[in-house]
Amino acid sequence: MVKAIIFDLWNTLSYNDPFNPHNFVLSKIGLEKNMHNDRIIEEELMVSKEDFGILVTNMLRKFGVNDKSVAKEIEETWKKSRLILFPEVIDCFKRFRKNHKLAILSNSIAIDIPKIRESGIMEHINYAGFSFETGLLKPDIRAFEDVLKNLNIRPEEAMMVGDNLTVDIVPAEKLGMKAVLIRRKNEFERSHTERGKYKFTIKSLNELERFL
Numbered sequence: 001m002v003k004a005i006i007f008d009l010w011n012t013l014s015y016n017d018p019f020n021p022h023n024f025v026l027s028k029i030g031l032e033k034n035m036h037n038d039r040i041i042e043e044e045l046m047v048s049k050e051d052f053g054i055l056v057t058n059m060l061r062k063f064g065v066n067d068k069s070v071a072k073e074i075e076e077t078w079k080k081s082r083l084i085l086f087p088e089v090i091d092c093f094k095r096f097r098k099n100h101k102l103a104i105l106s107n108s109i110a111i112d113i114p115k116i117r118e119s120g121i122m123e124h125i126n127y128a129g130f131s132f133e134t135g136l137l138k139p140d141i142r143a144f145e146d147v148l149k150n151l152n153i154r155p156e157e158a159m160m161v162g163d164n165l166t167v168d169i170v171p172a173e174k175l176g177m178k179a180v181l182i183r184r185k186n187e188f189e190r191s192h193t194e195r196g197k198y199k200f201t202i203k204s205l206n207e208l209e210r211f212l
Helices: 021-028 035-045 052-062 068-080 089-096 110-119 141-151 165-175 205-211
Strands: 004-007 014-017 082-085 101-106 127-130 158-162 178-182
Touching: 004 141, 021 035, 021 068, 035 052, 052 068, 082 110, 089 205, 101 141, 127 141, 141 158, 141 165, 158 165, 158 205, 165 178, 178 205
Parallel strands: 004 101, 004 158, 101 127, 158 178
Antiparallel strands: 014 082
16 A cells, blocks of 8 residues: 655656756756766765855866856856746645655755745655755665655555656665656656656656556
8 A cells, every 4th residue: 555655856746947957057068968967967966055156166077177157157047947846746746645645855956945945845745855955866775765764654655756767766666665657748858868668657647546
């Protein structure tokens, strides 16, 4: 029996508008959009509460770029991006929370917290495991274990819902959790296009209840 549902945030519950910051960073320094480069961005920006400008500068150095003007532009542009929830999210959360504990598990940067709170999503969850607070990036199993511990739930009682097969679904299954992959239509800009299929796949949270 599923007692708790754990959701990825980006591209599962929400997206960046008007562009994806990851893509902006990589296009600005002339690098390809892929999971490897995405991972470098996450490792440098999403496991610390340190000043965002310093984190951006350190990230660029990792890519071999040492240009203060580029760092400043990336910092300012990222801060201007908006978080938009997908249309069905809040209504679905209101239904889900009647019988389930809800949580978010996300690789996120500290400066996005005001946007996340403004969206209203935090009012409907029991716990949020943000990487910049825990220091743990998915697919690290410990990130999933942290959420389960805070929900006081065993792995077999939890379901993970995310858009990334490698980062969300595979580690959840390894831990003994149920998992559902969400493949939304391309109405928003993705940071990368991941290949792969999964036996339990939905296109909207409105389809999730049949798996609970």
